[in-house]
Amino acid sequence: MQRGTFQLMKSVNKSIILNKVRTSEPISRAQIAKETKLTPPTVSSIVKELLEEGIIRESSLGESQGGRKPTMLHINLDAFYVIGVDAGPQRVTSILTDLAGNIIHRADKQLFTPITNEQFMKILKDAIRETIEASNREKREMVGIGVAMHGVVNVETGTSLIAPNLNLKNIPIKEELEKEFELDIKVENDARAMALGESWFGGHASASMVAVNIGHGVGAGLVINEKLYHGVRDIAGEIGHMTIDLHGPTCTCGNTGCLQAFVSGPAIAARSHKEGLTGEDIAKQAKSGDKEATALLEETGKLIGIGLVNLIHLVNPEKIVLGGGVMKSEKFILPAIKETISSRGLTQDAKETNVSVTKLGAHATLLGAVALLLVELFDPVG
Template sequence: MRQGSFQWMKSVNKSTILNKIRKEGPISRAQIARETSLTPPTVSSSVKELIEQKIVEESDFGQSQGGRKPTMLVINNQAFSIIGVDAGPESIECIVADLAGKVLKRSETKLQLPIAGQEFIDVLKDCIEEVLETKDPVIGIGVAMHGVVDVAAGTSLYAPNLGLSNIPIKEELEKAFGLEVKVENDARAMALGEYWFGNHGEVESMLAVNVGSGVGAGLIIDGKLYHGSSDIAGEIGHMTIDLHGEICECGNRGCLQTFVTGPAIARKVADNSVETPLTAEKIFEGAIGGNDEFAAILIEAGRAMGVGLTNLIHIVNPEKIILGGGVSKAERFILPAIRETIEASALTPAASRTKVEVSKLGDDATLIGAVTLLLVDVFE
């Protein structure tokens, strides 16, 4: 069964009630009424509909305060599933997840470069087709795409690592599958996934930084993803760290990403002209094995990252910074250097203590973020 847009859940009351149950369930109808200032009859009738739609179910966790034990409400996480896609730059990964972000099925397709726009769309469709045979109704498809994305139109405006621009992802996928499709920049999707599923407690503002073959960030302000006026908020890879540094692929000198990405770290090894060029991963393995030169390269990357993050702390002052992406796996060398740099450079004692952590969602952080793009729609 395929499900179009979930218009039936769009009423403000239902969203309020759903979000309350998601965050605080098991919870009783009476408590929802007390804490949302909705009237008990409104709560009752909305809950009745939500139970009919199978997204909410009754559970018997309630404690009696004397008298009858209240019937508690929880989200039925298995009611619907969502497809999440992490698109590029080397491969396309697709998952089916439930409403709690639990992965039920996955598939992956390696990309053969160079690739044309239509080929890219075809690979996307094939990957989605592979995971779509699921018996639960699907709410929609979330796509996390690297590069610059026009979120409203669902178009990839510029995907530098693929050399592609103006790919109408939303339009093509909605036509193919008859499902609602949301497209977002990969780092911003990751930030949203972290905010929902990263176990960070009640934070209002958070910066999630994805460091892999590029550097992107997603900024959560007042619990919402911040896009900026033309959808490029979070392009921190192109923040200038050194006016006289090496030339970046964007044409400017000394961008953050010429210091901290996987390829940048690999380039820093002096004898990297050996038969097989080293990767950042090999450098990390060497550093763990006791190679001091490799360890120093990773620590230096951590310092550069610390400079970039200090700049961001001064501009947006987030409560917490989360690191994800391949390079974050070298945390034992990079993280202490980041923390020391922030501690030494941030303006105030409070700012210098900004928490910096590595994502616990691991390699799936962006995929879980892609799924969350649709959850925001359902719950909020």
């Protein structure tokens, strides 16, 4: 779908009907009218358009409510495709999915530092181009490209303002990708994209939730009243740069004592005081029964718990979903997190905040990048 065409097919009523079909399929025209409060003629007219555009399809007849058996409607998952990209800080991964998030093709490109803005953009474009070419899909079938970028992102302009782990600033991602691919481009912070992925695909739809990504860096995405919260200057959710110790180690951002400087993968390795070890090495040692590695991960859980307690007291979310490479060691880390929250929460409700590990695994952020485009298509207030 060429850039601009996507907007032409959007309207509030279309989105309302699409979202109703998506969440309630199979569903009849009459049921859509009843549940959305739209008039039957309006529903019939818009459904006709959506059928012609190929984004919904009809199926066998439903149960009769006294008259003719109604024809049921479904989302046509193969009508259009979405590209989702998880960009940095160690690799660029690009996927092509259908409208249900089923992955059709995947491309991975390594990132090496030091790196320039131009080199980063070339790797990003190469990954996307490989995804498109290998899929054998026409560009007109693409809804667009969603990019989940680590660091601070200006969502309106699609610019990466600060990518601290790559030591890059002011990368015009949206502008460059629109020129290259002539598709709609959405750029979002990776942790916020992860939150959207959890809400859209992970079964965590909620009026108030936080997704925290703990890997090479630490970030969070806040969903408030079922919408991503960005803050005034797009830095909401930078929990990794919350100071938990004024005299702690130096963080990649330049400050001392940030949560990220204690609990990210590289920080865990540094806290082991053993040369040459990585966070993954420590996780393997703990799984093999090494008591020192186990204790280090349990302490990491307590430190994460302190950060989450601060978050709970500030935002008071209904649930918190944890993801990222560090949480692959949830066996050692999650109990310590929950114990810390239970002992430090201000109220009983705070102590009992629902905390879980993502079931989407490494795909959470990628699917969140896909959801950036799906929200545009299905969101009834989009």
